[in-house]
Amino acid sequence: MYSEPYIDPASAHAAAAPIEHRFNPYSDNGGTILAIAGSDFAVLAGDTRHTTGYSINSRFQPKVHTLPCDPPILVSANGYSADGDTLVRRLGQRVQWYSYNHNKAISVAACARLIQTMLYGKRFFPYYVHTIVAGLDEEGRGAVYSFDPVGSYEREQCRAGGAAASLIMPFLDNQVNLKNQYDVQTGEPKTAVYLSLDDTIKLVKDAFSSATERHIHVGDHLEIKIITKEGVKVEYFPLKRD
């Protein structure tokens, strides 16, 4: 017996309805960042490539910022660059307000807590960024704080963020925190010691050269900002441009 093919009224309606095209308020601008803390210094490095999709927008768009305070604090917010730029800009304003209100420079720890409140303040429309802060703590030791997009944060010895974070982070575990390395004599796991500034910079360059090799959103130039009690120094290093 012949019967009409069954048409689900819900799906028939869906087929007739126009395809909804919603504005997507986010984009990904690639790039990667990396911070390592030393005994009396901290470095925050980032590549300078700015991308959307497969296009390279700029080969030199620095994203590691020095906050307007004394002693200075380094910060970078990697991911969606419009949010990153906005966050850093507003943070700079808040840090200046802090010095006007309290008549002293903000500490890295306080700056980190401030960033948490700023990120969590946009919990339901987040800044789409991985944020890393580097500076010297109140004892003069290197300090690195890293954040997720909604403000969860932690103080660490080192952290990679952004497009190639997953490539760099295990390398840092291995070479900075000496994970999976054992003492030949005792057979005990090695414990991490502070790296010298020279070794740190070598490590940063190696990490970025490797990431550049395997990640298309990383390359062009490496900008390394080094913070010591003398202030901030900047070093540039060429990366592959392909």
Place this chain on the structure above:
Amino acid sequence: MSDPSSINGGSVVAMVGKDCVAIGCDMRLGMQALTVSNDFPKIFQFNNAFLGLTGLATDVITLSEVFRYKVNLYNLREERKIEPETFANLVSSSLYEKRFGPYFVGPVVAGINSKSGHPYICGFDLIGCINFAKDFVVGGTSSEQLFGMCESLWEPDLEPDDLFETISQALLNAQDRDAMSGWGAIVYIITKDKVVKRLLKTRQD
């Protein structure tokens, strides 16, 4: 997380050294976030070729048996051992046969050609496109981490002992940054006249 290639987790890596190759894998078998087994090796030996298989566990098991069957037939017909290059092409054509209903795997082949003595490694995508690499190949859920590790640790012409250390550090530190891989590791160091299989002591989380 309904992506078939990341339901069970797992990863493999292979490297070339001076007259030697190495291939390693983790031991985890999971169902999404739940670990079901810590005794699930992903490397299989077929004569002179070693095959690392990551991806959907059911396909890993099925394919390992398919290749056992095919290599046995090859041995009967040719009356010789299969070489890594030949085996790689067997893997490729077997996968492409299922072009429009593929096995969800990320295979890696390693071995030394018994005639020429040349080390050989290669990787594949799930439909058999071969990646002929001169240095290292990776596969599985921690492939990004493995790329980062291998790209920074690997150097040309490593002796077997140094190659073992390099591949082990690459594998261990990569899988420690991947929730879907770990729970043990196996590394094979293959030279022309000797194969050494080592079980690595790893974090159990």
Place this chain on the structure above:
Amino acid sequence: MDHMPENWGRPRSDVYGVYNPAIHNAGPTTHTQQPSITGTSVLAIKYNKGVMLAADNLASYGSLARFTDQERLIKVGKETVVGVSGDVSDMQYIQLLLERLIIEDNYEQDGHNLRAPHIYEYLSRVMYNRRSKIDPLWNAILVAGKKDDGSPFLGYVDLLGVTYSAPTIATGFGAYLAIPLLRKIASDDGDEKRITEQQARAALDECMKVLFYRDARSLDKYSVATVTTDGEVTIEQNVRCQDMSWRFADHIRGYGTQTM
């Protein structure tokens, strides 16, 4: 006591059913969800004495070439040019905002005038704030002029509030078709110091021609703006693509009504 004023004086819910409050928002708030009349690529390149921009004169309505004399390079203040691609009505609104901004600044009569970095900062905040309201201005904009130190300035901002600077920038199809050509002469910061005005102009003319060949929403009539580091702005209008060859089109078969 019901504290919501919109519920006061309504028919009783138990008798007439629950009042649907959606009714009193009679007019829906409207957002630009898609552009309608659009302008295609804007190109720009820095050179040794300034910045040069080019944009064609077409305003499209989908695939229809609707208006063929639309100027998309806007002079803002004394020494800045803004090039706009994307929605033309949003561009005209931006033009209005910029005119207001310049007028407000002139009231001060303090001898200061807004330059490219200031205009760029303002525009990027407008663009970012509108995207944050999920009500974007559907444009990609180039701002060209000079920095406070007298060196050339070139910046990009789009509907997402994404900003960047480079020696050569192009919006739309120009990012794929023109940028590879322009980067041949200027790829890194500082390269612009070796480019003359003639070289920059020749490069832009060539790119506009390539775009006219391959971008179906483009026109062979365009404007070229020059902003020098001396603060001089010239906008040359009604420039035509020169020395084109369409002989290849003769061999194309399979489209339209051709049968052989």
